[in-house]
Amino acid sequence: MLRPLPAVLLAVLPVVAAGCHSAAAATAPAAAARPNLLFIMADDHAFQAISAYDGRRTRTPNIDRIAAGGMRFDRCFVGNSICAPARATILTGLHSHANGVIDNRAVFDGGQPTFPKMLRAAGYQTAIIGKWHLKSTPTGFDHYEVLQGQGPYYNPVLETEDGPVRHHGYTTEILTERALTWLCERRDAGRPFLLMLHHKAPHRNWQPGPRELDLFEGVDIPEPATLFDDYSGRTAAAAEQEMTVARHLTDYDLKLVPQRGLDEEQQSRWQASYGPRNAAWRADPPAPGPERTRRQYQRFLKDYLRVVAAVDRSVGRVLDTLDRLGLAANTVVVYTSDQGFYLGEHGWFDKRWMYEESFRTPLLVRWPGVVAPGSVNVDLVQNIDFAPTFLELAGLEPPAWMHGRSLVPLLRGRRPADWRRSLYYHYYEYPDSHRVARHRGVRTDRYKLISFPATGEWELYDLERDPRELHSVWGDPAYAEVAAELRAELDRLAARYGDLEPDKPREEFYAESAARLAAGVEAAERLRLPDPRPGELRADSIYATPLALGVFVTPPAEEADGVIVAHGGASFGYALWLDRGRPCFAVRDQGRLFAIRAPERLPAGRECHLAAALGADGRLELFLDGDRVAAGAGHVLGLNPQEGMAIGSDPGSAVGDYEPPFPFPGRLRELVLWQGEPPAGFAARWAAGD
Numbered sequence: 001m002l003r004p005l006p007a008v009l010l011a012v013l014p015v016v017a018a019g020c021h022s023a024a025a026a027t028a029p030a031a032a033a034r035p036n037l038l039f040i041m042a043d044d045h046a047f048q049a050i051s052a053y054d055g056r057r058t059r060t061p062n063i064d065r066i067a068a069g070g071m072r073f074d075r076c077f078v079g080n081s082i083c084a085p086a087r088a089t090i091l092t093g094l095h096s097h098a099n100g101v102i103d104n105r106a107v108f109d110g111g112q113p114t115f116p117k118m119l120r121a122a123g124y125q126t127a128i129i130g131k132w133h134l135k136s137t138p139t140g141f142d143h144y145e146v147l148q149g150q151g152p153y154y155n156p157v158l159e160t161e162d163g164p165v166r167h168h169g170y171t172t173e174i175l176t177e178r179a180l181t182w183l184c185e186r187r188d189a190g191r192p193f194l195l196m197l198h199h200k201a202p203h204r205n206w207q208p209g210p211r212e213l214d215l216f217e218g219v220d221i222p223e224p225a226t227l228f229d230d231y232s233g234r235t236a237a238a239a240e241q242e243m244t245v246a247r248h249l250t251d252y253d254l255k256l257v258p259q260r261g262l263d264e265e266q267q268s269r270w271q272a273s274y275g276p277r278n279a280a281w282r283a284d285p286p287a288p289g290p291e292r293t294r295r296q297y298q299r300f301l302k303d304y305l306r307v308v309a310a311v312d313r314s315v316g317r318v319l320d321t322l323d324r325l326g327l328a329a330n331t332v333v334v335y336t337s338d339q340g341f342y343l344g345e346h347g348w349f350d351k352r353w354m355y356e357e358s359f360r361t362p363l364l365v366r367w368p369g370v371v372a373p374g375s376v377n378v379d380l381v382q383n384i385d386f387a388p389t390f391l392e393l394a395g396l397e398p399p400a401w402m403h404g405r406s407l408v409p410l411l412r413g414r415r416p417a418d419w420r421r422s423l424y425y426h427y428y429e430y431p432d433s434h435r436v437a438r439h440r441g442v443r444t445d446r447y448k449l450i451s452f453p454a455t456g457e458w459e460l461y462d463l464e465r466d467p468r469e470l471h472s473v474w475g476d477p478a479y480a481e482v483a484a485e486l487r488a489e490l491d492r493l494a495a496r497y498g499d500l501e502p503d504k505p506r507e508e509f510y511a512e513s514a515a516r517l518a519a520g521v522e523a524a525e526r527l528r529l530p531d532p533r534p535g536e537l538r539a540d541s542i543y544a545t546p547l548a549l550g551v552f553v554t555p556p557a558e559e560a561d562g563v564i565v566a567h568g569g570a571s572f573g574y575a576l577w578l579d580r581g582r583p584c585f586a587v588r589d590q591g592r593l594f595a596i597r598a599p600e601r602l603p604a605g606r607e608c609h610l611a612a613a614l615g616a617d618g619r620l621e622l623f624l625d626g627d628r629v630a631a632g633a634g635h636v637l638g639l640n641p642q643e644g645m646a647i648g649s650d651p652g653s654a655v656g657d658y659e660p661p662f663p664f665p666g667r668l669r670e671l672v673l674w675q676g677e678p679p680a681g682f683a684a685r686w687a688a689g690d
């Protein structure tokens with residue numbers, strides 16, 4: 001059942017601080033054998049923006065505390081450098097092709113085994129707070145508070161097991177508060193815990209919080225050596241992307257236009273900082289060419305580092321709270337990012353590539369009494385290793401089907417003789433978002449081989465001689481033997497991980513996940529309104545799932561028009577409406593509209609029952625008084641609609657091909673929204689008032 005969104009103003013900071021003075025005595029003695037696990041992950045946090053790795057751009061004193069007290073991994077990589085796939089890999093210990101989340105459009109099948117489920121079954125209390133981005137409902141957690149989709153920087157709605165809750169304030173700070181509240185108030189002191197705190201920051205578009213709006217003003221951030229990369233010396237792929245600082249940052253990214261989602265007070269603080277800067281920019285706009293690249297780089301980097309500063313402060317508060325609660329000694333603290341990020345290297349922002357800055361990700365692990373403080377590891381490790389590591393830390397045997405391997409021996413300072421000598425990579429998301437070519441590859445200690453299947457081209461880098469990856473030596477006779485060895489290694493890894501169809505179309509992955517999802521989604525009535533009020537607005541997750549709608553409608557006149565229900569808008573959503581009396585049902589997925597129309601108009605002045613369904617396979621159906629009157633192909637929603645569900649009109653951007661708000665003047669009764677495959681004969685049953 002849906003709940004209206006309570007407007008919760010979070011002002012719990014002092015309360016949390018006051019509530020956190022309980023001492024070590026609260027920790028059960030038995031917990032010492034099994035450590036607590038605190039996993040802090042930022043989104044798109046480049047290791048170049050953590051001073052434990054590289055202090056040239058900024059200082060991150062709190063994140064550095066984890067490095068100083070533990071181990072810094074200098075060669076931690078991801079298997080697919082993009083948000084949702086990295087998250088699915090961390091949960092499952094599997095590369096993308098095996099967990100189904102190959103790109104940001106795919107939906108995570110929450111029915112598959114994950115390390116939080118295994119920890120929970122073994123007695124851990126499990127919680128996740130922050131970015132989820134896997135579309136399906138979180139599974140394996142005693143408690144969750146997750147952002148919808150990417151989530152905003154200000155005033156986020158958090159999905160919880162009790163429904164959505166709207167918060168007011170800066171998201172990084174709110175997520176921190178929620179995590180501290182969980183630690184202080186909801187944690188069961190008799191059990192070890194797993195807490196995953198996933199920041200939205202510093203993901204694009206890098207909106208600083210109120211405390212960081214003016215950081216770095218008047219400071220020049222150093223430029224990377226490859227800011228003006230001309231993409232020569234490689235295949236055409238690097239030149240064809242759309243992620244350059246010079247040409248692809250938008251005015252919205254650069255904060256030259258008003259930012260969405262801030263309330264009046266937040267806007268006025270924002271304007272006080274950005275108003276004068278923008279006026280100066282407009283009075284003296286950068287000339288196209290190197291000057292513009294340089295000034296846009298400064299704008300982008302300053303905002304990025306401001307956003308990172310808030311994450312660093314969050315880490316400090318969480319570490320302080322562990323200390324205050326007496327938990328620090330028996331808690332393994334991990335800091336990482338879902339992948340790396342380009343801070344102007346190769347002239348880029350964003351990630352996706354197998355080139356070092358986005359392939360690599362920060363990994364810092366503090367394990368008091370075990371990991372030598374301030375130690376550094378240079379072995380090849382990957383995000384497939386996180387799940388097996390957590391399982392071993394909890395005293396469980398990592399299952400053989402996981403692709404990764406526990407890092408616990410490395411943390412103890414003992415490198416197994418058979419530790420891996422190469423890493424596998426596979427990126428899929430072309431052409432959406434930035435036109436980065438699909439590619440696969442292998443990296444060893446010294447070399448990197450990249451295959452671009454669409455063109456049959458290859459790149460080979462000697463990282464010792466060419467650490468910035470500017471000169472591919474593919475085809476150079478001096479490297480013929482290395483190239484042959486790496487090709488064989490790529491085949492060996494693909495076979496080892498079962499990625500045997502490297503050209504498998506993305507649509508096939510989606511179809512498989514839709515089928516898994518249809519089997520796994522719990523079908524349930526989400527909403528029943530006997531007397532729905534026009535104009536009423538609600539918000540709920542209804543993405544990546546089949547759904548059905550039913551409602552009694554009385555059109556006041558022949559050819560009556562208007563929206564009966566619309567949820568979402570121009571990007572994602574579904575809507576049921578009358579077009580000159582004819583019932584229409586549509587879904588919109590990533591801007592694409594799929595609509596069906598009944599052949600006949602509804603009679604004026606008579607109550608009819610309309611029902612509509614979106615199947616797991618994307619099929620659309622429309623029913624009049626229980627009989628099917630139209631059907632056609634559609635698509636399950638790839639993301640949760642940003643605009644809520646509206647009754648009797650569509651007040652935001654339009655889902656269907658009508659002019660919003662397009663109010664419906666007639667009477668509505670007994671509105672039902674069903675999530676999942678609807679019950680057999682549902683349209684007839686609802687029409688009969690059942």
Ligand SMILES: [Ca+2]
Pocket residue numbers: 043044082083203338339
């Ligand atoms: Ca990311």
